[in-house]
Amino acid sequence: MPSDGSRRGADDVQGAGFGGLLRRHRREAGLSQEGLAELAGLSVDAIAALERGRRRAPRAHTLRLLADALRLEDPDRSRLTAAARKEADTTRTPMRQPPAPTNQLIGRTTELTATSRVLGQRITRLLTLTGPGGVGKTRLTLAVAIDVGDSFQDGVCWVPLAALTDPAAVVPAIAASIGLHPLESTRLVEEIAEQIGRSTMLLVLDNCSHVVATVGQVCAALLERCPNLSILASSRELLRLPGESVYVVPALSLPHTEDQVDSSEAVQLFAERATARGYDSTGQLDQVARVVRRLEGMPLAIELAAARLNVMTIEELANELELSFGILAGGSRTASPRQQSMTGAIEWSYALLTPAERDVFAQLSVFVGGWTLNAAATVMSGQPFPGPQERAEALDLTGRLADKSLIRVSRRHGVTRYYMLAVIREFAADRLVAVGRTDEAAERHALFYLSLAEEAEGHLRRPEHAEWLERLESELDNLRSAMAWALRTSSVSEALRLAGGLWQFCSLHGHYAEGSQWLERALTLAESMPAELTADLSAASAKANLGAGSLAFLQCEYDAATVRLQIALRQFKELGDDAGTALTLQRLGGVARERGDYEAAEDLHCESYDLYESLGDRAGMAWAHNHLGFVAWLRGDLEVGARRCRKARDAFRIVGDGEGLAWSLISLGAIAQYGGELVEAEDVLQESLALSQRLGYREGVAWSLNQLGIIERRRGVTERAVHLLDESLAEHRDLGDRWRSASVLEELAAVAQQRDRSEYAAFLLGAADGVREVINVPVPQIEKADYTATRAAVEAALERRTFRTAWSSGRAVPLAAVADGYPPPGSGSRALI
Structure with missing residues (x-):
């Protein structure tokens, strides 16, 4: 039986705190603090901190090191461990909780639901919310953390990393957030893992971009050692870990139509922030929509813009943003510098790029409205036909910038396109100017799109035409930029070739006015040059004149069209280009047809047919048949027209001309x-x-609607007729086709008369007459019977003075005003004046 003294000794040891027990065992072992530290592989400061109680609750590994160094046997080893656990339970610092939101989360219902489901249902253990600076990653991360908190029985730990400047500070920051104050930094990740253990918890790492490599290493280790741990990270750059799920945080929803303005998340955020600034945006939502569209729904940009309402109106703000994003500054004083301006937000990402990434980032700013990999490779390498190595390098660097959220990726119909948000592109363009490479990049860009336009031109009359039309439409902003460069730098060859290569696309997709402007400016530039500088451009000039004449014809500028087409005809004949000559004759035939000179039109189309036949051009012969049939039915010869057009239809099906x-x-x-x-x-x-x-063939849509409207009018289904004819009129008006607009107006007048709205019918007839007078064309022969019947009925239904007043009102109103839509019942002609 032990003595009373020995029992008291054991009781004293059992009741002592961990620090006291450690000191007693060290002294009994005859060791100094330095000696114990050396045997245990710890620092002297660590031993002193444990004995004095400055550091309590050492981890299990540290306990083993100490017990082994002291050569403790059970029960002393167990008592030392129990003392450590007791202190850990009573003194552990609680985990850092997610901060309370400072404002209401606007929108984000879809995003919050999707991300919370992924984490709350344990679909993934690592979820990274990514996106460019200012898109609202932190705010959404906070909302997700709060939303799923109850799903983690051991809680949510929030680790803010934005303020860190040294990657080495990442692990201590995580340790401090989970309530761990470690002794040794050499084993800190292991100690964090031991602290978490099998706890079912969510670790939230906010703003990882600038320390992403270290964060990735820590996450990999913790996920491997802690089976019930889930991690939510927000970062402009992906962690690139196995099992990582990525959610790209989108911008706020924009109002694409007038009906969507009230429900737009971007509009709601701006309005709420404007109200907080004491500015009432009610009644100005159209201007608010203009602002948020320009800002592409970026939350930080919207908040910074709203902050400017203390010194600007919304209209002034919208106008200023059209010029530059430089006013997007003045954020909260408590925010970090990268959140006080959009430049600061982007600068923060830019600073993390390698020199090669910075160079490419700047060069890619030359693209407008997105680009493809091949386009990027051309601009980056300067090679007109980049090889596999150049393409691989472009893909690698593009991928890196995409991973860092500086460019975005879209995939549609099997084609990947890349683009920059406008505010990021402006920043990148400034970097390009700063390094003096703007002109070089712009030239490479223009030459790529010149090559694309010329390649596409050869496919626009083939079965694959729809694909190429869509491709050119998707590149329209880049084509505009390339054309602007050619004109700005007086690159006459490139300007003529680019405009000439695009005129058929402009014709098919309804870009009549813009295509005409390009061609006229390119031709004017060529005509201003000395003859010796343009001697080799005859073919390009002939094509440009043909295009200019064709687009002028489509806009009913018949005199201008005739001048350009006659020049093109002469040039093609001098070049011995029979195909160009035949196409020009075909366009001249179109001018004669719309002017009502059907005999001249037939002669020109027959001459065109003969040339196409001599060339064996089946598509050209089909077009000649079609135009001859068109002339025939317009002049009232339906049998000949049907025969010709059936031949054309069958041939077009064979050659694949949509x-x-x-x-x-x-x-x-x-x-x-x-x-x-x-x-x-x-x-x-x-x-x-x-x-x-x-096909996106707007003229075909407009004509089809026109004829379908006439059918419904003949059937007496006037409401349907109005709907179809209104659509047709709007389309023709937008295209600039006044010849057809006049005919549609006359059809609408016939419908109005059928509905006993004679005054409005007179108004429409006057409007049509005004249009015909301006372009100097008659009513087509086939339409004269209907026109005459409508006018007679209207004149019979109205007093002469009333008819003349309505007629004169119609003649005085611009076509754009008339084409705004059929008026509601009860409104007379004066409602449209």
Whole structure:
């Protein structure tokens, strides 16, 4: 039996704190603090901190090192461990909780639901919220952490990393946030893992971008050692770990239509922040929508813009943003520098780039509206046809910038495109100016798109035309930029070739006015040059003159069209270019047709046909048949028109010319309609409408709607007729086709008369007459019977003075005002004046 003294000794040891027990065992072992530290592999400061109670609750590994160095046997080893655990339970610092939100989360319902589901249901253990600076990653991260908090029985730990400047501070920051004050930094990750253990908790690492490599290493270690741990990270750059799920935080929803303004998240955020500044935006939502569209829904940009309302109106703000994003500054004084301005937000990301990434980032700012990998490789390498090595380098650097959220990626119809947000692009363009490479990049960019335009031109009359039309449409902003460069630098060859290569695209997709402007400016530039400098540009000039004449014709500028087409005809003949000559003759035939000179039109189309036949050009012969059929039905010869247009239709199906097929179907539908075969006409015209819509062929859409509207008017279904004719009129008006607009106005007048709205019918007839007078064309022969009947009925229904007043009002109103839509019941002609 032990003595009373020995029992008291054991009781004293059992009741002592961890520090006291450690000191007693060290002294009994005859060791100094230095001696114990050396045997245990710890620092002297660590031993002193434990004995004095400055550091309590050492980790299990540290306990083993101490017990082994002291050569403790059970029960002394167990008592020392129990003392350490007791102190850990009573003195452990609580985990750092997510901060309380300072404002309401606007929008983000979809994003919050998706991310909370992924974490709350343990679909993934590592989720990274990524996106460019200012998109709202931290705010969404905070909302997610709060939303899923109850799903983690051991809690949520918030680790803010934005203020760190040294990657070495990452692990201590995590340790401090989970309530761990470690002795040794050499084993800090292991001690964090031991602290977490099998706890079911969520570790939130906010703002990882500038320390992403270290964060990735720590996350990999913790996920491996802590089976119930989940991690939520926010970063402009991905962690690139196995098992990482990525959620790209989108910008706030924008109002794409007037009906979406009230429900737009971006508008709601701006309005809320404006109100907080004492500015009432009610009644100015159209201007708010303009602002948020320009800012592309970026939350930080919207907040910074709203902050400017203390010294500006919304209209002034919107106008200023059209010029520059430089006013997006003045954020909260308590915010970090990168959140006080958009420049600061982007600068923070830019500072993390390698020199090669910075160079590419600046060069890519030359693109407008996005780009493809091949385009990037061309601009980056300066090679017109970049090889595998250049493409691989472009892909690598593009991927790095995408991972860092400085560019975005979209995938559609099997094609990947990249783009920069406008505010980021402006920053990158400034960097390009700073290094003096703007002109070089702009030239490479322009030459790439010149090559693309010329390549596409050869595909626009082939079966694959729809794909190429869509491709050119997607690159329209870049094509505009390339054209602007060619004109700005007086690069006459490039300007002529680019404008000439794009005129058919402009014709098919309804860019009449813009294409005309390009061609006229390029031709004017060429004409201003000395002859010796343009001697080799005859072919390019002939094509440009043909394009300028064709687009002028489509806008009913007949005199200008004739001048350009006659020049092109002479040039093609001098070049011995029969194909160019035949196409020019075809366009001159179109001018004669719309002016009502049907005999001249037939002669020109026959001459065109003969040339195409001599060349063996089946597509050209089909077009000649189609135009001859068009002339025939306009002059009232429906049988000849049908025969010609059927030949054209069959040929177009064989050669795969979508535009030609649409036109032949429109003509056949019109012929059936004027022949009284309304069911057949409707079937054919619905086919032409669907085809034209699929191709993005706006003229075909407008004509199809026009003829379908006439069918419904003949059936007496006037409400449907109004709908179709209104759509047709708006489309023709937007295209600039005044010849057809006049005919549609006359059809609308016929409908108005059928609905006993004679005064409005007189107004429409006057508007049509005004248009015809301006462009100096008659009513087509085939339409004269309907026109005459409508006018007679209107004049019979109205007093002479009333008719003349309504007629004169219609003549005085611009076409754009008339084409705004059929007026509601009860409104007379004066409602549109």
